[in-house]
Amino acid sequence: MHTEEARRLPAPLAYGALLALIAAAATLAISSGAYPVTLQDLARMISGGVPNDATAQFVLWEVRLPRLLLGLLTGAALAVSGALLQGLFRNPLADPGLIGVSSGAALAAVAVIVLGGSGLAGWTALTGRWALPLAAFIGGTLTTLLAWRIAHRQGQTNVALLLLAGIAINAIAVAGTGLLTYHADDNALRSLTFWTMGSLAHAQWQDVWLAGPWMLATLVIAPLLARPLDAFLLGEPVAGHLGYSTAWVKRSAILLVALGVGAAVAVTGLIGFVGLVVPHLLRQLFGAGHRILLPACALGGGALLVLADCLARVIVAPAELPIGLVTALLGGPFFLALLMRNRFS
Secondary structure (H helix, E strand, O other): OOHHHOOOHHHHHHHHHHHHHHHHHHHHHOOOOOOHHHHOHHHHOOOOOOOHHHHHHHHHEEEHHHHHHHHHHHHHHHHHHHHHHHHHOOOOOOOOOOOOOOHHHHHHHHHHHHOOOOOHHHHHHHOOOOOHHHHHHHHHHHHHHHHHHEEEOOOOOOOOHHHHHHHHHHHHHHHHHHHHHHOOHHHHHHHHHHHOOOOOOOOHHHEEEHHHHHHHHHHHHOOOOHHHHHHHEEEEEEEEHOOOOOOHHHHHHHHHHHHHHHHHHHHHHOOOOOOHHHHHHHHHHHHOOHHHHHHHHHHHHHHHHHHHHHHHHHHOOOOOOOOOOHHHHHHHHHHHHHHHHHHHH
16 A cells, blocks of 8 residues: 555646646647647737738637647546546446447437437427537436446446446447438438547537537536545445435436536547546546546546547548547557456456
């Protein structure tokens, strides 16, 4: 225990490193791209001036800044959601993508894309511009509740059943997406490709205003569950004896995860492994206490996704690789290594 604590960085130093990483990622995201933009142009625009190049002003304001903000918010929401699930189920393998939250949210969003003008016309007319994020939120909530209900036995959550339920839910969601593909026109098919692989390439200010408040709500409310989640690490019975309503904590955490992941999926599509990798890595630096871990996950998740987006721009330049593929290529080997470590530990 003392050796493990000695290896951890002091919280101020670790937070400073994360903030520096976000600053570096933001600088790289703003300055890199097909059209050259300097930091001086950004400084002039922030100070109220006009950049020397009008095209640079357009690229900064309409392309790169909304993409940067959406990447930061999405990465933060996914990482915090992963930390919530890992604390709730007391297992580092829990992840929004693995237990079906992301696929359920994506299936609901795809249904709105394909059937919004026909079978779900009433839904789109009722909810207006909120049709897509609300559908994704509902889909993520229902699949999360289903996976948790299947895995919950005699007051305990069986992690093996949870992962198996997630596999089944993901398979059903993929099949549902395949069925919807047969009903999609050319425009919808292009959108479906975007949803299944994930991307920040088409980020706009409208996406930030639409999904940002939902993801911010998750980030702001999640730290309120820090103490109950710390108690959950000792087991649900112990948390109950300490005075926490375990049913309320579970419902609150599940709804927050569905809210954050549903909003993220609604504007970026499926982006996996952020909620698995970031909490696990930062837990090695900060420990398991959620009061410090949750804000750290918000910073680390945002930085990781922005850096992955920058990498996605240059791997196959001048084309652009979907960011979901980049995170899968990075997170897949990490997940396998985590499984092997747990197997032989």
